[in-house]
Amino acid sequence: MTTAGNPFLSARGLGLDYGRFTAVGKIDLELGTTGLHSLIGPNGAGKTSFFNIVSGRLPASRGSLVFEGRDITRSGAHRRARLGMARSFQVTSLFGESSVLHNLQMAAMGVAPSRSYRFWSNWTRETQRLDVAAEVLRELELTRHAATPVASLAHGVQRVVEIGMCLAARPRLLLLDEPLAGLGLADVPRIAELLQRLKARYAVLLVEHNMRVVMGISDRITVMFQGNVIAEGAPAAIRDNAQVRRVYLGSQS
Numbered sequence: 001m002t003t004a005g006n007p008f009l010s011a012r013g014l015g016l017d018y019g020r021f022t023a024v025g026k027i028d029l030e031l032g033t034t035g036l037h038s039l040i041g042p043n044g045a046g047k048t049s050f051f052n053i054v055s056g057r058l059p060a061s062r063g064s065l066v067f068e069g070r071d072i073t074r075s076g077a078h079r080r081a082r083l084g085m086a087r088s089f090q091v092t093s094l095f096g097e098s099s100v101l102h103n104l105q106m107a108a109m110g111v112a113p114s115r116s117y118r119f120w121s122n123w124t125r126e127t128q129r130l131d132v133a134a135e136v137l138r139e140l141e142l143t144r145h146a147a148t149p150v151a152s153l154a155h156g157v158q159r160v161v162e163i164g165m166c167l168a169a170r171p172r173l174l175l176l177d178e179p180l181a182g183l184g185l186a187d188v189p190r191i192a193e194l195l196q197r198l199k200a201r202y203a204v205l206l207v208e209h210n211m212r213v214v215m216g217i218s219d220r221i222t223v224m225f226q227g228n229v230i231a232e233g234a235p236a237a238i239r240d241n242a243q244v245r246r247v248y249l250g251s252q253s
């Protein structure tokens with residue numbers, strides 16, 4: 001997961017204002033081609049706002065974002081998705097009455113390369129859609145749920161399908177916004193173990209409040225507070241950082 005010389009994703013001075021309020025100051029952050037980088041910080045620190053400018057949901061107010069050597073600072077969310085960035089879906093964006101396989105096929109529709117000859121284009125797209133969905137089923141060990149309507153799955157399995165919807169777009173960078181939120185205690189280890197596996201194949205940027213899991217699975221952690229980075233490092237260094245401790249203790253009082 002080296003970033004030496006040529007980072008996979010590089011944010012430089014990236015920031016966001018809502019009117020006159022600065023939600024994200026100037027953030028520098030680099031990701032390698034694999035590995036899990038977590039973004040943590042107390043409520044209101046600016047994590048979701050930062051995610052929104054990385055995914056292209058909101059335009060940055062300042063700074064630059066480079067993905068695989070391409071400046072995407074001004075690119076919209078669709079272009080970023082085509083280039084290989086995927087943001088996690090919420091369960092509400094799944095078709096609840098449709099099967100897991102059908103949902104994954106829908107998500108895979110965006111991956112076919114454009115072809116000059118329409119007939120072959122359609123044929124290729126259909127075939128690829130089926131192949132990719134089947135691959136994702138295997139990758140996430142969802143094959144036995146393939147025909148099950150999403151709405152009737154247990155909550156923890158629905159969360160796996162949400163992550164599968166990201167993977168069906170065949171991205172290389174996953175932006176996962178609180179994938180453990182709302183899960184029962186019994187489901188947390190399953191998703192944590194899945195994230196642990198995914199980071200070997202993808203670059204993962206994670207926003208998550210579950211500190212035990214973040215400390216256990218992250219390669220690096222960036223800590224935000226009031227729109228700025230106050231620490232970045234390996235989990236052990238972050239755990240021992242006095243300023244980070246102060247910020248978290250302060251936010252609980």
Ligand SMILES: Nc1ncnc2c1ncn2[C@@H]1O[C@H](COP(=O)(O)OP(=O)(O)OP(=O)(O)O)[C@@H](O)[C@H]1O
Nearest residue numbers: 018021022023041042043044045046047048049050
């Ligand atoms: N659309 C908006 N307009 C104005 N201010 C906003 C808007 N969205 C967020 N904010 C403010 O920007 C700051 C950062 O919010 P953001 O949601 O990015 O923080 P966060 O770290 O993701 O918080 P949480 O952990 O609670 O989700 C907060 O002060 C928030 O109130």
